Amino acid sequence: MSVPSSTYRLQLRAGMTFDRAAELCEYWQRLGVTHLYLSPISRAMPGSTHGYDAISFNEIEPELGGEAGFRRLVSVLKARGLGVVLDFVPNHMGASPLNPWWHDVLEWGSASTYAGHFDVDWSAEKLLVPSLDTPYGEAMSRGEIRLVYGTPEEPFSIAYMSLALPLTPPSYAAVLARAGGAEFCELARRFAFSTPGTAQELKAELRAMLTEDEAAAAVRTAVSELEADRQALHQLHEAQVFRLAHWRASRESLTYRRFFEISDLVGMRVEVPQVFDDVHRLTLRLIEEDLIDGLRIDHLDGLADPLGYLRRLRGAIGRDDFYLVVEKILGPGEELRAAWPVDGVTGYEFIRDLSLLFVDGDGAVPLTRAYREFVGHERSYADEVLATKRWTFTRNLAGELEHLTGLAHGLAASATATRDFGRDTIRRTIVELASALPVYRTYIDAAGASEEDLALLTGAARAARTAREVEDEGALDFILQVLKLDVGSPERQASALGFATRFQQTTGPLMAKAVEDTVFYRYNRLIAVNEVGGDPQALGALVSCFHEAMLRRAATSGRGLSATATHDTKRGEDGRARLYAISECPEAWARAVRRWSLLTAPLKHLHLMHERADAPVPEAEVEWLFYQALLGAWPEGLAGDDLVGLGQLAERMSAFMQKAAREAKLRTSWTQPNEAYERALDCYVRGVLDPRRSGDFLADFAEAAQPLMRAGALTSLSQLAIKLVAPGVPDIYQGTELADFSLVDPDNRCEVDFAARDAKLSCRDGPSRLDCTWSLGSLKLRLMAAGLALRKRAGRNFATAAYIPLEAAGPLAGHVVGFLRVNQGLAVVVVVPRVAAQLLEGQNVPLVSSQRWSGTTLLLPASLHGVTLRNVITGERLKGASHLEMGSALSAFPVAILAS
Numbered sequence: 001m002s003v004p005s006s007t008y009r010l011q012l013r014a015g016m017t018f019d020r021a022a023e024l025c026e027y028w029q030r031l032g033v034t035h036l037y038l039s040p041i042s043r044a045m046p047g048s049t050h051g052y053d054a055i056s057f058n059e060i061e062p063e064l065g066g067e068a069g070f071r072r073l074v075s076v077l078k079a080r081g082l083g084v085v086l087d088f089v090p091n092h093m094g095a096s097p098l099n100p101w102w103h104d105v106l107e108w109g110s111a112s113t114y115a116g117h118f119d120v121d122w123s124a125e126k127l128l129v130p131s132l133d134t135p136y137g138e139a140m141s142r143g144e145i146r147l148v149y150g151t152p153e154e155p156f157s158i159a160y161m162s163l164a165l166p167l168t169p170p171s172y173a174a175v176l177a178r179a180g181g182a183e184f185c186e187l188a189r190r191f192a193f194s195t196p197g198t199a200q201e202l203k204a205e206l207r208a209m210l211t212e213d214e215a216a217a218a219v220r221t222a223v224s225e226l227e228a229d230r231q232a233l234h235q236l237h238e239a240q241v242f243r244l245a246h247w248r249a250s251r252e253s254l255t256y257r258r259f260f261e262i263s264d265l266v267g268m269r270v271e272v273p274q275v276f277d278d279v280h281r282l283t284l285r286l287i288e289e290d291l292i293d294g295l296r297i298d299h300l301d302g303l304a305d306p307l308g309y310l311r312r313l314r315g316a317i318g319r320d321d322f323y324l325v326v327e328k329i330l331g332p333g334e335e336l337r338a339a340w341p342v343d344g345v346t347g348y349e350f351i352r353d354l355s356l357l358f359v360d361g362d363g364a365v366p367l368t369r370a371y372r373e374f375v376g377h378e379r380s381y382a383d384e385v386l387a388t389k390r391w392t393f394t395r396n397l398a399g400e401l402e403h404l405t406g407l408a409h410g411l412a413a414s415a416t417a418t419r420d421f422g423r424d425t426i427r428r429t430i431v432e433l434a435s436a437l438p439v440y441r442t443y444i445d446a447a448g449a450s451e452e453d454l455a456l457l458t459g460a461a462r463a464a465r466t467a468r469e470v471e472d473e474g475a476l477d478f479i480l481q482v483l484k485l486d487v488g489s490p491e492r493q494a495s496a497l498g499f500a501t502r503f504q505q506t507t508g509p510l511m512a513k514a515v516e517d518t519v520f521y522r523y524n525r526l527i528a529v530n531e532v533g534g535d536p537q538a539l540g541a542l543v544s545c546f547h548e549a550m551l552r553r554a555a556t557s558g559r560g561l562s563a564t565a566t567h568d569t570k571r572g573e574d575g576r577a578r579l580y581a582i583s584e585c586p587e588a589w590a591r592a593v594r595r596w597s598l599l600t601a602p603l604k605h606l607h608l609m610h611e612r613a614d615a616p617v618p619e620a621e622v623e624w625l626f627y628q629a630l631l632g633a634w635p636e637g638l639a640g641d642d643l644v645g646l647g648q649l650a651e652r653m654s655a656f657m658q659k660a661a662r663e664a665k666l667r668t669s670w671t672q673p674n675e676a677y678e679r680a681l682d683c684y685v686r687g688v689l690d691p692r693r694s695g696d697f698l699a700d701f702a703e704a705a706q707p708l709m710r711a712g713a714l715t716s717l718s719q720l721a722i723k724l725v726a727p728g729v730p731d732i733y734q735g736t737e738l739a740d741f742s743l744v745d746p747d748n749r750c751e752v753d754f755a756a757r758d759a760k761l762s763c764r765d766g767p768s769r770l771d772c773t774w775s776l777g778s779l780k781l782r783l784m785a786a787g788l789a790l791r792k793r794a795g796r797n798f799a800t801a802a803y804i805p806l807e808a809a810g811p812l813a814g815h816v817v818g819f820l821r822v823n824q825g826l827a828v829v830v831v832v833p834r835v836a837a838q839l840l841e842g843q844n845v846p847l848v849s850s851q852r853w854s855g856t857t858l859l860l861p862a863s864l865h866g867v868t869l870r871n872v873i874t875g876e877r878l879k880g881a882s883h884l885e886m887g888s889a890l891s892a893f894p895v896a897i898l899a900s
Helices: 018-023 025-031 066-079 100-111 136-141 169-179 182-192 199-209 213-228 230-238 247-253 273-288 306-317 348-358 361-375 381-394 398-413 423-436 451-467 473-483 490-516 543-556 573-584 586-599 601-609 620-633 643-664 675-688 691-725 754-762 776-794 796-800
Strands: 007-010 035-038 042-044 054-060 083-088 092-094 127-132 145-149 156-160 163-166 242-246 262-267 294-297 323-326 729-733 802-806 816-823 826-833 857-859 868-871 877-879 883-885 896-899
Touching: 018 025, 018 066, 025 066, 025 754, 025 776, 054 066, 054 100, 054 273, 066 083, 092 100, 100 127, 100 163, 127 247, 136 145, 136 230, 136 242, 145 213, 145 230, 169 182, 169 199, 169 213, 169 230, 182 199, 182 213, 213 230, 242 247, 247 398, 273 306, 294 306, 306 323, 348 543, 348 573, 348 691, 361 573, 361 586, 361 620, 381 398, 381 423, 381 490, 398 423, 398 473, 398 490, 423 451, 423 473, 423 490, 451 473, 473 490, 543 802, 543 816, 573 586, 573 620, 573 691, 586 601, 586 620, 586 691, 601 675, 620 643, 620 675, 620 691, 643 675, 643 691, 675 691, 691 776, 691 816, 691 826, 691 896, 729 776, 754 776, 776 826, 776 896, 796 816
Parallel strands: 007 035, 007 729, 035 083, 054 092, 083 294, 127 242, 294 323
Antiparallel strands: 042 054, 092 262, 145 156, 156 163, 802 816, 816 826, 826 896, 857 883, 868 877, 868 896
8 A cells, every 4th residue: 555654735826836846845855754745736716725616627727837837846756755645626616607617507507518517406497696795686776787798709798796607698699689680680590599519600600700890899789788778688687597696595595516605616426427537537647647646535525425436536546555535524433434445534533632632631620610600601512513503504504404305305295104294394304313413424325324324313313302303203203214215116215315415415514514613613611622523522531542542543544644733723733732731720721811801801891982882892702712712823932022923913813813703603704794893803802912002911921821832832742743653644734844823724824934944954953952942843843854754764554553552650650641653673662741731830841850750651562671762853772671761761852752
C-alpha cells in the first residue's frame, strides 16, 4: 500500500499558485514531509478563495497556472522526492451560467444533455434560481431584471446585477419577431420549434446575420423595446426553463439538491456511470500519468451511494496501492465502514481523541457549575442539539423536508395499511427520526440496511418515541420500514430506496448546520471541544481510553490522516491546547471571568445610549465565549499596552465574534443580520482590547492567562509528538509549523509567511535547554522536523505499525502518556506529559522540572531492556531498562521521541 509518511496541506489561490508552490518545494523537503496535499485544482468560479465551487472538472484552474503549471509543480516535487495528494470534490459544482454543463441545463431544462448530471427535481414546474435580493415582483417593477443583448455566441440573456442567464433558444422567437423583416420572422418561427439537436445550426445562422450592422441594430432595438415593456419581459421570463426568485425562496422551494444551505452549489449524480466518467475524466488521466499519488474525496456523505462510488473510483484508478482517503466525520463510537475500499478518513476523530486525553475530566463538574452560574441557565447540550436540529430541519432545510415528505407520503398513500397517514404526521416523523440520529448519516443502499445501520435507526426510533413529538407511533414504524426497504414489491422497494437515499443525503447537512454551525456557538462551556467531529458533552477521559482509541484506529483507519488543524477546524491547534488547561482550574477561571465581567461592564452599556436596545451586549453566554476565544487567539509575546498589536487582534476578534453570533442565530444571523446588535458587539470587542479604555482588564487578563498559555504550549508539544508517531499519517496544515492561534475561517486561511518559517527551519537547533527566551513556534518546528525525519526513515508501512500502550507508575503517573510503535526492527517510544497546568505551577517555561517528575517512571517491555534509545529531538541517548525515569527522559525538552 502506497501510504504517505506525512502530508502538508496547502491552500491554493489568494496568491498561492502552482509556480509559487514550486518555489517552496525545497522548504517542504527540508521540513520532512513526503506529500503536498493540495486544495481543489479544478477550474472554479472567478474569484473563488477555496476551489470547492468548480465550474469545470476537466480543466485545471487557469489562475493557478493551468495544466502546464500543475505539471511544472509536480515535476519539481518529484525531483525532490515529494508526491501529491489532491482534494477532489465529486459531490457538487457551482450553479452558475459560467459552468458549461449548468449553462446547458439553464437553456434546455430536462432536455439538456446534462440534465441527468445534476440532482434536479425535474417534476417541478421550473428550475429555481434564487439569486434576487428582493422579491421578483419588486425587482421586475424597478427595472432590475433586464434583457441583455450580448455577443453573437450568447446573443440574449435575462440579467440581474452581474448574473446573466441564457434564454432557452425557443424563446429567441419573441425577440427576433420584434426585429421585423421577413428574414428575422422566418428565423423566429424556426427557433420557436428548435430542439437541442437543431439549435446550434440556427444559432450559427443568427450569428451570420448579426455580422451585418443593420441586422444587429434591428435586434438591439428589439431587445430595448422588449425590455422596456415589463409585461412582455415578464412573459419572456415565464417562457424560460428557470424561474428567478428571491434568495429566501431557496429555503423551501429549491428544485435541486444543494451543498448544505448553499444554493450556489448544485449536487452531482456521480452514481450514474456516464456522469462519473465525465466528472473524473481529467483526474483519472492525471493519475494514469503518475502525476497524482493520492486523493482526498470531499463530502463523501453527500453522495447517493458512497460505497458504490468508492468501488467505481477504485476500479477506475486500477491500482489497489493508490492512496485514497475520504472526508468523513465519524461520530463518537462510530467506525469507518469496513467494506469501503479506502485507506482511512481525514482525521477529525483524531482531534476528538486528543481532546479527551488533554482535558482534565476532574474539572468537568466544577466547570459545568461555573458555566451555568455565569450564563444563568441549566440547558443541557443534548437538549440544545435536539431542539436545534428540529428548528434547522423545519426552517433552513424546509425544502428538503418537503421533498422527503412528498416521497414518503406517496409510498404511504399507495398501501391500504398506511394510506391514512397524513403529510403532517409523516413530516413530524421524518423530523424526529432525523433529529435523533446520533451520526451524520447511515449507508443504506440497494442491498438494504447493514447491522450498523439497523442499530442506528433502531436507536433513533427509540429516542423519537421517548420524545413523544409523534402522536401516531405507527408512522415511525412505517418510516423505519421504508428506510429498511421493507415495503413489499420491487417497485415499492425502488421508491423506498429513493426516499432512503435522499434522507441520508439530508441528515449530514442537518447535523452540520444544526450542530457544528449553530450549537457549537450556543453551548460554550469549554469551546476547545466544540470542534468538527467533537463531542462537547464529553470532558476528559482516562489515558487508558486514549490507548483503546489508538488501538482501534490502528485496526480500522491507521492509514488515514492524523489532523490537529484543517481548513475547516474552529480554531488553531495551539489555541485549542491553551483552552484545554481551563479544565484544570475551573474555579480560578470562573473567578477570573467574574472579575473581567465587572472590569468591562461599562463597555457593555455604551450602545444603550445610541441604539434601541434593552439589554447589555454581549449577553453572558457570548461573554463567556469571548474570554475563551481571546485566550486561544492571543498572539505569543503580545504586550497589554501594544496599541498596534492589540488593534490587529481586535480586528480578528471582532470578525470572529460577529461570525460566532451569526452562527448561533439567537440575536443575529447570516440571513437576518441585526446591525444594531453587531455594532454593539464590535464596540465592546474593540473597547476591551484598547489599553486606553481597558488597561485594568488587559493587565488582569495577561496575568491570569500566563499559566494557561504555558500549559497550552506544553500540551501543544505533547499533541504534536503523539500525532507524529501515532497510528495514521501526520497531516500538517499550512503554517502550523509555528504557533497556530488562528480562529475559524477565514482567519485560519490567511497567507502564510513561508520565508519566516524557512529561516527558522535553517537554525532550528537552538540552545540545548530551554530558558526564558523560549517560543512555542521554535519548539514546535524543532519537534516537527525531528519527528518527520523519523517518519521518513521509518518508511510508509509505519502508519500501520504495531501500537503498544506503555504504563506509567509513580506519583504523577496520571500525567504521563507513553506508547511504543514497532515496525521492521525499528522501535519508537513516545512519552509526553498531559494535564499540564498542574505540572508547571510556578515555572516560566513549558518544561516540567526533573524534581517534579521524581519517582514517576514509564515501564518498558522486555524487548527494549538493554537497547540504546536515541532521543530524535535532542540527540541524547538512553539505555533501555525495565523502566524509564521521566525526569531523565524529559530533562532537556518537554516531550520525548526515542528511537532504537
